[in-house]
Amino acid sequence: MKTKKIAVLQGDYIGPEIMSAGLEVLEAARQGTDFEYQIHKYNFGGEAIDKCGEPLPQSTIEGCKSSDAILLSAIGGPKWDKASVRPEAGLLTIRNELGLFANIRPTKINPILARKSPIKEEVIQNTDFVIVRELTSGIYFGTPRKKDEHEAIDTSSYTVEEIERIMHIGFEMSMHRKKHVTVVDKANVLATSKLWREVAQKMSNEYPQVEVDYCYVDAAAMKIITQPSSFDVVITANLFGDILSDEASVLTGSLGTIPSMSTGVNGPSLYEPIHGSAPDIAGKGIADPISMIQSIEMMLRESFAEYEIADRIARAVEQTIETGIVTPDLGGKATTKEVIEQIIENLRG
Amino acid sequence: MKTKKIAVLQGDYIGPEIMSAGLEVLEAARQGTDFEYQIHKYNFGGEAIDKCGEPLPQSTIEGCKSSDAILLSAIGGPKWDKASVRPEAGLLTIRNELGLFANIRPTKINPILARKSPIKEEVIQNTDFVIVRELTSGIYFGTPRKKDEHEAIDTSSYTVEEIERIMHIGFEMSMHRKKHVTVVDKANVLATSKLWREVAQKMSNEYPQVEVDYCYVDAAAMKIITQPSSFDVVITANLFGDILSDEASVLTGSLGTIPSMSTGVNGPSLYEPIHGSAPDIAGKGIADPISMIQSIEMMLRESFAEYEIADRIARAVEQTIETGIVTPDLGGKATTKEVIEQIIENLRG
Numbered sequence: 094m095k096t097k098k099i100a101v102l103q104g105d106y107i108g109p110e111i112m113s114a115g116l117e118v119l120e121a122a123r124q125g126t127d128f129e130y131q132i133h134k135y136n137f138g139g140e141a142i143d144k145c146g147e148p149l150p151q152s153t154i155e156g157c158k159s160s161d162a163i164l165l166s167a168i169g170g171p172k173w174d175k176a177s178v179r180p181e182a183g184l185l186t187i188r189n190e191l192g193l194f195a196n197i198r199p200t201k202i203n204p205i206l207a208r209k210s211p212i213k214e215e216v217i218q219n220t221d222f223v224i225v226r227e228l229t230s231g232i233y234f235g236t237p238r239k240k241d242e243h244e245a246i247d248t249s250s251y252t253v254e255e256i257e258r259i260m261h262i263g264f265e266m267s268m269h270r271k272k273h274v275t276v277v278d279k280a281n282v283l284a285t286s287k288l289w290r291e292v293a294q295k296m297s298n299e300y301p302q303v304e305v306d307y308c309y310v311d312a313a314a315m316k317i318i319t320q321p322s323s324f325d326v327v328i329t330a331n332l333f334g335d336i337l338s339d340e341a342s343v344l345t346g347s348l349g350t351i352p353s354m355s356t357g358v359n360g361p362s363l364y365e366p367i368h369g370s371a372p373d374i375a376g377k378g379i380a381d382p383i384s385m386i387q388s389i390e391m392m393l394r395e396s397f398a399e400y401e402i403a404d405r406i407a408r409a410v411e412q413t414i415e416t417g418i419v420t421p422d423l424g425g426k427a428t429t430k431e432v433i434e435q436i437i438e439n440l441r442g
Numbered sequence: 443m444k445t446k447k448i449a450v451l452q453g454d455y456i457g458p459e460i461m462s463a464g465l466e467v468l469e470a471a472r473q474g475t476d477f478e479y480q481i482h483k484y485n486f487g488g489e490a491i492d493k494c495g496e497p498l499p500q501s502t503i504e505g506c507k508s509s510d511a512i513l514l515s516a517i518g519g520p521k522w523d524k525a526s527v528r529p530e531a532g533l534l535t536i537r538n539e540l541g542l543f544a545n546i547r548p549t550k551i552n553p554i555l556a557r558k559s560p561i562k563e564e565v566i567q568n569t570d571f572v573i574v575r576e577l578t579s580g581i582y583f584g585t586p587r588k589k590d591e592h593e594a595i596d597t598s599s600y601t602v603e604e605i606e607r608i609m610h611i612g613f614e615m616s617m618h619r620k621k622h623v624t625v626v627d628k629a630n631v632l633a634t635s636k637l638w639r640e641v642a643q644k645m646s647n648e649y650p651q652v653e654v655d656y657c658y659v660d661a662a663a664m665k666i667i668t669q670p671s672s673f674d675v676v677i678t679a680n681l682f683g684d685i686l687s688d689e690a691s692v693l694t695g696s697l698g699t700i701p702s703m704s705t706g707v708n709g710p711s712l713y714e715p716i717h718g719s720a721p722d723i724a725g726k727g728i729a730d731p732i733s734m735i736q737s738i739e740m741m742l743r744e745s746f747a748e749y750e751i752a753d754r755i756a757r758a759v760e761q762t763i764e765t766g767i768v769t770p771d772l773g774g775k776a777t778t779k780e781v782i783e784q785i786i787e788n789l790r791g
């Protein structure tokens with residue numbers, strides 16, 4: 094089996110802490126298997142601004158393009174708030190450069206962690222959905238974008254091809270799940286949303302087994318709170334996905350555990366925690382490593398089809414949560430190190 | 443005192459039921475005061491499509507323009523889903539025709555009704571904020587908007603003047619509240635949001651007593667659920683306001699009670715419940731009249747400075763909720779008629 098090349102963007106503040114924790118777990122989990130990999134670190138975000146003067150150096154783009162998968166932790170923070178180009182600008186460029194047009198975010202309730210959810214237990218129970226967000230078009234990338242002292246303009250545009258390929262990802266995903274797609278748009282106002290609906294309606298003919306419904310984004314923002322278990326696969330445009338996936342993430346009560354995946358047609362996919370670089374707890378050794386570990390688990394499944402290793406990691410994490418050895422964000426007292434030591438022990442056990 | 447002219451748009455499905463309930467309460471509340479008014483009904487929405495072939499006839503625009511305030515219940519529904527122009531199109535046009543550039547939506551927790559909230563009580567307690575949504579510009583009205591078989595385009599634009607006038611409303615409002623403004627935008631991506639921030643920063647110099655902070659829309663969508671009591675006045679663009687104000691409304695556990703106001707520079711303001719026309723319960727006599735009654739209360743305060751009448755209505759509604767005489771949406775067994783009879787009795791008591 095070919096050695097996999099994993100590009101590692103270790104990020105800022107708690108980024109390096111959770112990345113090295115995640116990589117330790119990966120190494121422990123692969124032992125005794127024939128899965129071989131190599132880690133290549135590249136500068137990205139604030140670290141790259143400091144070392145190379147820009148958040149996404151060309152060498153990082155090339156390194157990522159030549160890899161089999163990319164792991165990113167979290168970037169940005171107050172240190173670069175006044176930088177002429179901010180770390181986050183690198184995020185938009187890397188998505189575009191690597192053609193990562195689909196962002197996948199699972200929202201699944203872990204009954205133990207759900208105690209920390211702001212939502213009542215009877216409302217969130219059985220919640221298990223995925224938001225499929227278009228990531229390289231819409232108002233994030235449309236032109237003209239301009240601003241002078243009188244006026245500013247942003248443009249949202251979508252081509253049929255761009256909508257088709259993201260719909261395709263969502264419909265395919267639903268076939269392995271509950272076969273239920275919800276297209277979220279604002280078709281009562283926006284031309285782009287009307288086109289989304291037309292493409293979705295055509296695509297639904299190709300997937301007669303899939304139940305498809307349509308929901309305006311304002312109604313979806315309500316339903317995510319009131320009836321989260323009614324969703325299976327939500328497909329939506331870039332800006333709506335940005336808002337709704339962050340909204341959905343708080344249902345779990347455990348932001349520090351949620352992974353995400355960004356993927357395209359060819360080339361490597363990128364895996365990252367959904368949370369930020371948490372400057373307030375950086376260096377204290379108490380950052381929650383679980384979202385990074387679950388991002389690695391997602392990579393093993395989706396990029397490398399290493400289901401057995403991924404399943405073992407999932408179980409080891411689950412057991413660690415059950416025994417209550419968790420970081421303060423989840424109501425525990427453990428350090429990052431204690432959490433991964435427990436996970437590694439569970440992996441061996 | 444001059445007789446006030448109130449334009450009434452009674453709407454579709456439960457619209458007429460809650461409107462006539464609201465007007466009965468208004469009439470009972472004004473008795474014994476010197477507040478005089480006249481009601482003028484105009485066709486709007488689905489009713490107008492049926493009678494005049496369009497959702498917003500010219501006669502309705504003129505009638506509204508010549509009134510001192512406008513009451514709207516709720517429009518639209520399945521009957522007109524296939525209409526060439528849908529009832530909701532009338533909403534966008536009336537906002538534009540009347541220059542109603544600011545939409546004000548209170549989110550306040552009533553401790554009794556909060557039991558029905560999907561959010562845990564300890565999270566929502568003390569929540570009391572207002573979303574000030576820009577209503578006549580942004581991506582709702584920007585041009586070009588187009589769609590062909592390959593591509594669709596929407597344009598979001600904001601001028602400095604448009605941003606200034608909505609900021610002004612929000613900052614003024616905060617002066618009568620907790621003096622805390624949160625500007626919600628997506629300034630890490632959008633040019634229009636960057637302009638919003640610049641205008642807000644300038645305006646904040648004119649209000650040195652007001653604490654101003656800035657929040658990205660994705661983070662705001664989280665914070666509305668996790669820390670709703672941290673907000674006072676939220677000022678945001680049209681599309682963001684559409685999404686966030688619907689999201690916020692479910693915190694209360696009582697959609698059927700929330701009023702809203704749309705206002706402009708000159709001319710009458712418009713008051714309406716935030717909920718829809720509820721086709722499923724139309725004609726059953728169980729629609730919750732409270733949002734309509736509270737919309738009327740808001741009109742008495744904001745358009746007519748009739749604080750005494752408004753206060754009495756507020757107390758009578760509050761007492762009715764306390765005695766549990768509420769419609770099924772609030773967990774009660776009362777009919778619309780029983781609710782307003784109780785409110786009227788409380789007004790007299």
Ligand SMILES: CC(C)[C@H](C(=O)O)[C@@H](O)C(=O)O
Nearest residue numbers: 181182184185335630631660
């Ligand atoms: C940092 C920002 C540009 C980015 C986005 O809006 O896409 C972030 O919110 C995200 O969701 O990854």
Ligand SMILES: CC(C)[C@H](C(=O)O)[C@@H](O)C(=O)O
Nearest residue numbers: 281282311530531533534684
């Ligand atoms: C019906 C629709 C066009 C409208 C809007 O998006 O403004 C509605 O959602 C609202 O908030 O009043």
